[in-house]
Amino acid sequence: MTKIRIAVQKSGRLNEDSLKILKDCGVSIDNGKDQLKATARNFPLEVFYLRNGDIPQYLRDGVVDIAIIGENVLVEKGEDILVMERLNFSKCRVSLAVPNSMEYNSVQDFEGRRIATSYPNTVKKYLESKGVKAELHIINGSVEIAPNIGLANGICDIVSSGSTLFKNNLKEVEVILKSEAVLAVSPKISEEREEILTRLRFRINSVLQARQNKYVLLNAPNEKLDEIIAILPGMRSPTVLPLAEEGWSSVHTVINRDTFWDVLDELKAAGAEGILVCPIEKMVL
Numbered sequence: 001m002t003k004i005r006i007a008v009q010k011s012g013r014l015n016e017d018s019l020k021i022l023k024d025c026g027v028s029i030d031n032g033k034d035q036l037k038a039t040a041r042n043f044p045l046e047v048f049y050l051r052n053g054d055i056p057q058y059l060r061d062g063v064v065d066i067a068i069i070g071e072n073v074l075v076e077k078g079e080d081i082l083v084m085e086r087l088n089f090s091k092c093r094v095s096l097a098v099p100n101s102m103e104y105n106s107v108q109d110f111e112g113r114r115i116a117t118s119y120p121n122t123v124k125k126y127l128e129s130k131g132v133k134a135e136l137h138i139i140n141g142s143v144e145i146a147p148n149i150g151l152a153n154g155i156c157d158i159v160s161s162g163s164t165l166f167k168n169n170l171k172e173v174e175v176i177l178k179s180e181a182v183l184a185v186s187p188k189i190s191e192e193r194e195e196i197l198t199r200l201r202f203r204i205n206s207v208l209q210a211r212q213n214k215y216v217l218l219n220a221p222n223e224k225l226d227e228i229i230a231i232l233p234g235m236r237s238p239t240v241l242p243l244a245e246e247g248w249s250s251v252h253t254v255i256n257r258d259t260f261w262d263v264l265d266e267l268k269a270a271g272a273e274g275i276l277v278c279p280i281e282k283m284v285l
Ligand SMILES: Nc1ncnc2c1ncn2[C@@H]1O[C@H](COP(=O)(O)OP(=O)(O)OP(=O)(O)O)[C@@H](O)[C@H]1O
Pocket: 009, 010, 011, 012, 013, 014, 050, 051, 052, 053, 054, 069, 070, 071, 072, 073, 090, 091, 092, 158, 159, 160, 161, 179, 180, 181
């Protein structure tokens, strides 16, 4: 039977959440820690555990059909590769930073300077677009230490909380790109495997939608129903059911995680009581 081959980071920041999303899609993988390849038990899929940085080439060569990878790596090494879904985890940015002590006005301040980075193509393209010429010093890790040991005037690296920059007396001065984990597809994927991909994408979308929303149940006096319903965003219109107690109703709806607490405040103020909030397992629009 044909299987779709997916690349997942072997170890590192993407590994756990990548396997979690597959699990939430109902795909069971026997996961021996040292295995480099595993087969799903209940879906036509094989997992290859690879280095994030090697994945663009594997996709290009068609050795794997799809991959969960940091978008920043595709920008650096795989601009030809198609992104199918943004997966809403491993969010970070790729930024330029300089020592706190350096007076910084604009990207022109990098002219003739030395920048340490693991993302040379990304920096080069960005600086070219700004008409700035700088010297790049390519290193694979611990980039933030470079200015402190006199290796470079500035750096370009991943920033998330900013604590690594802070600890190294650096300040973020330009955000080159924003990144998150994405589902990328090989240009060489076969038609048969594309059909499997369509099924997997349907599941991924249901999982992502569910993660983004909460199911909310509340009680309200009937005379407040119009006001409460007007507050609710919901998928369509909310479900309203009569309670056993005369003059009261139960309202059921779905609320987006981002606006959730604000909506809850408004609902309480409008007279909603006994509000229950439940996670959603899967959601198909
Ligand atoms: N501090 C961070 N916060 C959020 N996401 C991050 C952070 N650092 C890295 N990432 C994202 O996770 C991806 C993997 O990072 P990680 O450090 O685990 O591996 P790597 O060294 O880039 O890759 P490899 O698997 O080739 O060793 C990065 O490409 C980026 O998209």
